[in-house]
Amino acid sequence: MADAKPVLTDYRDGILQITLNRPERLNAFNEETHRYxxxxxxxxxxxxxVRAVLMTGAGRAFCAGQDLSDRDIRAGGEAPDLGHxxxxxxxxxxxxxxxxxxxxxxxxxxxxxxxxxxxxxACDIVLAAHSAKFIQAFSKIGLVPDSGGTxxxxxxxxxxxxxxxxMTAEPVSxxxxxxxxxxxxxxxxADLMKEASVLAEQLANGATAGLALTKQLIQQASQQPLDAxxxxxxxxxxxxxxxxxxxxxxxxxxxxxxxxxxxS
Ligand code: T3D
Numbered sequence: 001m002a003d004a005k006p007v008l009t010d011y012r013d014g015i016l017q018i019t020l021n022r023p024e025r026l027n028a029f030n031e032e033t034h035r036y037x038x039x040x041x042x043x044x045x046x047x048x049x050v051r052a053v054l055m056t057g058a059g060r061a062f063c064a065g066q067d068l069s070d071r072d073i074r075a076g077g078e079a080p081d082l083g084h085x086x087x088x089x090x091x092x093x094x095x096x097x098x099x100x101x102x103x104x105x106x107x108x109x110x111x112x113x114x115x116x117x118x119x120x121x122a123c124d125i126v127l128a129a130h131s132a133k134f135i136q137a138f139s140k141i142g143l144v145p146d147s148g149g150t151x152x153x154x155x156x157x158x159x160x161x162x163x164x165x166x167m168t169a170e171p172v173s174x175x176x177x178x179x180x181x182x183x184x185x186x187x188x189x190a191d192l193m194k195e196a197s198v199l200a201e202q203l204a205n206g207a208t209a210g211l212a213l214t215k216q217l218i219q220q221a222s223q224q225p226l227d228a229x230x231x232x233x234x235x236x237x238x239x240x241x242x243x244x245x246x247x248x249x250x251x252x253x254x255x256x257x258x259x260x261x262x263x264s
Contacts, residue, residue, distance in 0.1 A: 007036035008058070009043065014051040014204035015197070016044045023059025028067035029115060034089045041096050051263050052204035053100065054196055055123060056107040065114020065137060082143070090115055090147045097122045098219060101212035103203045107196035108174065108183070113137040118147035121156065124215055125199065126183035128174035129192040134182065135171045155222060156182045207245035208263040 008019040018040045020027035027033075044050045057063055071080050097104055097119070106123035113135040120126055120134070128134075136153075138145050145153070145166050153162035157180045165172060174186035187195050203211060213236040221229055240246055245261040252259035 005036060006030070006033040007040055009040045011047075011050065013201065014049060015054055015200045016040070016047075016050045016052075017054045017056070017200075018044075020055075020057040020063050022067075023057075023061070025067055025069075026061035026064035026111065026113075027057040027059070027116070028064040029089075030067045030070050031089065033067075034093060038093060038096060041093075041100060044102060045100055048263075051102060051206075051208045052200045053102055053104045054107060054200040055104065055120075056193070056196070057109050059110070061110040061116075062106075062108045062112040062120060062132065063116025064111065065116045068141070086146055090119075093119065094122045094148045101215075102208065103200075103211050103215065105196055105200050105203070107192050108132045108134075109189075109192055111135065111171075115147040115149075118145060118149040118152060121152040121182070122148055127185045127187055127192060127196050127199070128177060128183055129189040130174055130186055131189050132174040132186075133171040134174075134177055135169055136166045137169050139167055140169045153182075156180075205261060207240075207243065207249060207259075207261045209243045209245060210240045213240055 006020070006022050008021045010017045010019070018037065020033065020037070022028060022030075022033065041053070044053045066085075073080070103125065104123045106120045106126045108120050108126060108128035110129065110132050112120045112128075112132065114137040117134045117136060120128075136145050136149060138149075144150065149166065150162070153165065156162075157165075161180060164170070172180075172182070174183070177183045178186040185195075217229075217232060217236055220232055224232070244264045245259075248261055249259050
């Protein structure tokens, strides 16, 4: 029988794999899914053994966004407060992914629609199966792109494409998404999890304190002028230079052997 938990976690060799697990609803989000996913991400941050996160979806979809059957939209009824949902569920989730001091890889195994698309884009490195597609489905139901969509999209693919995707809800294939720079890579369906796992392994065995600083710097870059950003790089490099992994990196280079990083 299928596991009933809406989010599954599997820890192996420094990698926490997090799988959205409501395949019969294309892994759409309900409140329980949010709760489990946030707990899994907290577990990743708090367990020092976890050095990379790999997110994916069970079944044929990555995630179809908000579970629309959870919304009471009967005529004459009170409108649901979607601002509250964003404030309490989606926004904290996006913030948690962006603030996680670990690389977060997203393996988009199938359709990613609505908030499901934008949560994928919030991750650090996105790989998608050739058959996957990204849909800014919001305009079809009278909503605006959320979960950072109106922030991520113009930065990743420019305003022209961002506006067109948001207003038309036209699906974007994984290959187009990769060619536009919306995601890192599109790979054959059969290779997706293998490629994503190899990448997760590479990062988990890397100098993860430095990777966390790199993530932070790149995310900060669009929010400050170059002059201030150079100062941020100086401070981050000072911190990186104090890590054991920096010493190990240089030592292993000089000794002509592979580095053995431990994330400290
Ligand atoms: O409400 C708030 O809190 C505000 C926040 C909003 C964030 C958002 O994400 S709003 C956007 C919500 N998502 C959507 O509008 C997408 C809705 N889904 C679709 O457009 C399509 O399902 C897909 C394009 C994703 C996939 O199409 P297809 O043809 O491959 O599958 P399907 O047949 O439409 O779906 C399969 C089943 O999943 C189906 O159930 P059934 O008929 O087999 O019992 C369908 O109802 C269910 N499903 C798919 N998406 C959702 C869903 N059930 C509930 N909520 C969904 N979002």
